Amino acid sequence: MxxxxxxxxxxxxxxxxxxxxxxxxxxxxxxxxxxxxxxxxxxxxxxxxxxxxxxxxxxxxxxxxxxxxxxxxxxxxxxxxxxxxxxxxxxxxxxxxxxxxxxxxxxxxxxxxxxxxxxxxxxxxxxxxxxxxxxxxxxxxxxxxxxxxxxxxxxxxxxxxxxxxxxxxxxxxxxxxxxxxxxxxxxxxxxxxxxxxxxxxxxxxxxxxxxxxxxxxxxxxxxxxxxxxxxxxxxxxxxxVGRKLEQLYPPKTAQSEPDTLLQVKNVSAKGLVKDIDLSLRGGEILGLFGLMGSGRTELARIIFGLDQFDAGEIYVEGKRRTANSIRNSIKNRIAFVTENRREEGLLMNVSIADNTTLVSLPQFANDLTLYVNQQALSDAAQQASQILQLKSGDITTQAAKALSGGNQQKVVIAKWLLNEPMIFIMDEPTRGVDVGAKYEIYTIIDQLAAIGSGVLFISSEIEELIGMCDRILVMSQGEVVGEFTRSEFDEERILRAAFREGEEKPHAAVK
Amino acid sequence: MRRLSESRLFNFIINNSTGILFVVILAFFALTAQNFFSLDNALSIIKNASFIGVLAVGMTFVLLTAGIDLSVGSNMYLSAVVAGLLMRQFDIPVWMGLLTALSIGGLYGLFNGFCVVVLRIVPFMVTLATLVMGRGIGTFLTQSEQVDLPERVNEFGQLRLLGIPMPVIVFLIVLLIAIYILRYTPLGRQMYAVGNDPDAAKKAGVNTDRVIWSVYVISGIAAGLVGFVLASQVMRVDRSFGESYELDAIAAAVIGGTSLFGGVGSALGAVFGAILLQMVEAGLVFRSVNLYLQPMVKALVIFIAVFFDGIRTANIAQQRRRYIRNDLDDTDAPVSSASLPEPKPVSES
Structure with a gap:
């Protein structure tokens, strides 16, 4: 040898x-x-x-x-x-x-x-x-x-x-x-x-x-x-697996409410996802775990209306969605923090304030003249950045690219916060973010749930899902292959499900 | 397998849209305009298409790398002006005049390439600036007066070989050289690679700077050539010489199936595009269509051709989509675990 x-x-x-x-x-x-x-x-x-x-x-x-x-x-x-x-x-x-x-x-x-x-x-x-x-x-x-x-x-x-x-x-x-x-x-x-x-x-x-x-x-x-x-x-x-959890997560303050905000029924898109069932209640943090290429991002894009599906139904607050479009999602107060904030989440050369108010901009315009109330706009941006404890210079002049990863992510979240979201889809919100900023983002997620929003938390880090979520769904090859409630949380079992190496049959069995 | 055959027909139409458009328009004019379908008229159309045609072939090189060259019209003007002035003032022979025009055109392209490759300026802005610059230098040299060419240039301009006019022969030679470069040299294939994915080309060891630089030089030389050949036909170079030719050249290239996003296109397509445009113009004249309506019809043809390009591009993007799972009706899609059932073989139909 x-x-x-x-x-x-x-x-x-x-x-x-x-x-x-x-x-x-x-x-x-x-x-x-x-x-x-x-x-x-x-x-x-x-x-x-x-x-x-x-x-x-x-x-x-x-x-x-x-x-x-x-x-x-x-x-x-x-x-x-x-x-x-x-x-x-x-x-x-x-x-x-x-x-x-x-x-x-x-x-x-x-x-x-x-x-x-x-x-x-x-x-x-x-x-x-x-x-x-x-x-x-x-x-x-x-x-x-x-x-x-x-x-x-x-x-x-x-x-x-x-x-x-x-x-x-x-x-x-x-x-x-x-x-x-x-x-x-x-x-x-x-x-x-x-x-x-x-x-x-x-x-x-x-x-x-x-x-x-x-x-x-x-x-x-x-x-x-x-x-x-x-x-x-x-x-x-x-x-x-095998790292012990330390005090990495904020104490849980949110309570799940009985009403279902989002219901996905039998949604399939050819070549991407198949027979997806999923429901999200107010105040709930639902984890979505899967390895790279498991279809979790594709599912998020479909729910947000970026991509279309072939079969199945999506209900928002009990009402069936007819047109699956981003405009509709924003109207229904669904927010999507993408996994790729550099290319899809932020206008890197534009000021923090302008990034923050991008989604909610129409709300600040006069209905008749379409004149934008600049004062109200910058007040709202200031307020959002204070709530999120954004560490930055003057938010009206500093460009988004000058911020650290964690603070950039906060700007993406702030952008949606101004739209008062009811359903928050977060795809890898802590990727490339340092430990301190991670904790702050977890806190924001918990607070969102505490005021009654539903959060769909997508991640490839099992630990953070276990630390934060009420329930975890596991995806593999475009299908939901397992569901775990808080009492069943176990890193090894979740990982097994994702690898389809189940010691027990996963809930949604492979057909 | 009805769906399959339908999608094959769709793909066939999309991938051969120019040819189909060409045949349809040719048939239309042949049936509705008297004397349109004749050898004389065909030769006349090809001769008139040769100027835009050569420019479009040069433009195709640039478009293949996802660039653009807006300066070719001005380049034509400047090359013809310099060659004309030298021939008139210093009595240099015609072949040296031609060489001058080619050199000026090449240098023009060299400068465009320098700005794109070394200064890293966007091709659109570079060539927009040199569009203004070239005509500026030309009007400065001529004091905005027209340059009349000496009579011996006319002899060159009226040359015929086996009855074929000189511009058509030049057109043919340019086409052959372009096909040779694009299809049979490493440089040509690398142009396609750079247009498809510049980062991957760099990773694969392609000298992308050299490739990009060369397409602007080629486009420049083509422009210089067209400047000289066109001048030998009209025998004078006035200040509007070659103006807005770049737009027709781009239109011809795109009609010929070249994508503005790079990586797709051919020299033969550009030639077809140029002839198609000229054929539409000639046909409208033959049918005595109102002079003011003609630009609109031409615009419609360009619009249809570009529309197909858009569909084609969207189609390619669709094919590039990532597949995650192997749905039953999707036999070629991947599975990521050996435990899943073997897919059915693809059925031929």
Missing amino acids: TILFETRSLTKSFFGITAVNNISLEVEEGKILGLIGQNGAGKSTLMNLIGGVHQPDSGQMLLADKAYTPRNPADAKQAGIAFIHQELNLFTNLTIAENIFIDGFPTRRIGPIRFIDRGQLKRETASILEWVGLDVPADTVIETMSPGERQLAEIAKALYFDARIIIFDEPTTSLTARETERLFEIMRQLRDTGKAVIYISHILKDIAAISDSIAVMRDGVLMAQESAESFTIDRMINLM
Whole structure:
């Protein structure tokens, strides 16, 4: 056994939050290393350090016993590290062959003119495609291919270069069962030819089946790296969870009220969610847990009216929604704090005050002349920022981008608060927010519930859902696969449900 | 599988909208306007389309990278002015005049590219500024007077090869070169890649700056060429020479299926677009349609073509949507767990 690659005390933090903490990992030649951990455990950051996307704060990496310090992805590629990302980096308007050879086409001369050698291009591509098990012609345009085929094309592109270490980051999420099987064969073949493979996945069964050794990360720390043979799935989950709750959450003051504010009945949208049942009462904080790609954000977008659904019904305050539109949602006082505040939640170059009053602006205009009462507007913005304890300069001049993550999130919340929301959908409201600001956001959520609003709290951090919610729904592959009331809250059981590794049958069984 | 065949028909129409529009309009005029459907008229239409056509081919390169070049009309003017002045004042031969026009056009494009790549200014604003600048320099050089070209230029302008007028031959050569670059060189394929996803192109090791710079130079050279060829036809360059040609060039490219969002388009499409526009104009004249109505009909054609582009783009966006679950009627959609049932094979129809 030879160690091809290792990290020594590798550490990386972003804005004071340590994402990768003192990690010493070993990757052996001719072995598959399975890497698991919850969302935010630091897997992606670790891989980005190896792939040259980020540089470590301290610690070192060794490749074949030599210091390895990639400054960018090209360096990593040069060193023989192939990285297959979860998101595809394909040019959809070009063919598979062109995608693979975009930075180095084979050419040939006809007289004085140099042409792309399409014959050779096709032959070389065909042999890679055959090996990957993608049964389409080399000149197929990516646009016309299914998501699974695209994923295989991406893999073919990465494997074309003679890599020594191949990192697969969640490669199976868009593959069919057969394609997944083929992928595992490819991984085994790579291993048998002496390459090192790092395989990241949320599907623990797959990890157990294919890995030679398994590494578990939690909160940026490497919890264990051991041989796969003796590693049970139970133990994997145990290691992935397991932090004790401290006083991270405000005392609960809100009481659930009997009236149902929001009722979602059998809602399906093709390819996104299926048979969703959900109800939210006044004063209730309902948690929605799911791993990346489980459909939770898609469901939130449908409820808010950003996307349409094919079947089912949505009732707001007992009235059936006829037109599923954002305007309707705002009229019904539904608020949506998006998971992506930088791109979808805020106008980054606009002042805090203008951001705050964006949604409720029409209320400040005279009905006849449409003249906006600037004084009332800025008073309202001031008041909202005081209630939320916004830490900022002059809110009428300071741009949203100059605020810290936590304070930006408060501005997004303030924007909706002025509209006096009845239903608050919060998608990952504490992502990228420091611990202090997290507590303040939790407090705001509790206060919202205390005045009778219903809060749909979407998160991939189980702890905060357990700390804050009255009930938690679990989603997986676009379906609700479990429901837990406060007395049943248990991190391990919730995580099992999300992984579909139930020790008991989940409430809404898989059909 | 009725739904499938319907969506195939829809896709066929959407992806070939220009061709279909072309055939429909051609058939309409052929049936309703006397003498329209003749070889002479076809040659005349193609000749008149060649100026906008060459500009549109150059424009296609720029649009492929999601840029735009508003300065081509002014570029035409400046290139023709400089070449004309040199030929008149210093008696340089016609071929050197042509070379001058090409060089001025290329330098013009080089400057546009410099502003976009190095100064990082938005292409729309860069070329809007150089649109004003080019005409400004030209009127300064001529003191706003028209430049009459020496008689030997006319000989060049009236050249024919196998009975085919010179502008049509130039048009053909430009088309072939463009097809060669776009389809058969790495640079051409990289233009498509940059237009599709600039970040991914950078990650894949493509020199995106070089690619973007080159499209402006190509568009500039095309403009210089058109300036000279058009001047050799009308034999004078006045201050409105080439004015608003950029708009027709963009329209022709877009009608030819080039997307303003980058990554989609072809040189042949631009040629079709230019001929289509010219055919509409000629047809309206043949049918003696009221002169004041003609721009509106032309606008309608542009509108229909761009409308299809919009549908096509929306269609692509739809296809890019993320799939989470494998619904039964959706056989190609993914599953994320091996425990789910194997999807049915796709049925061919």
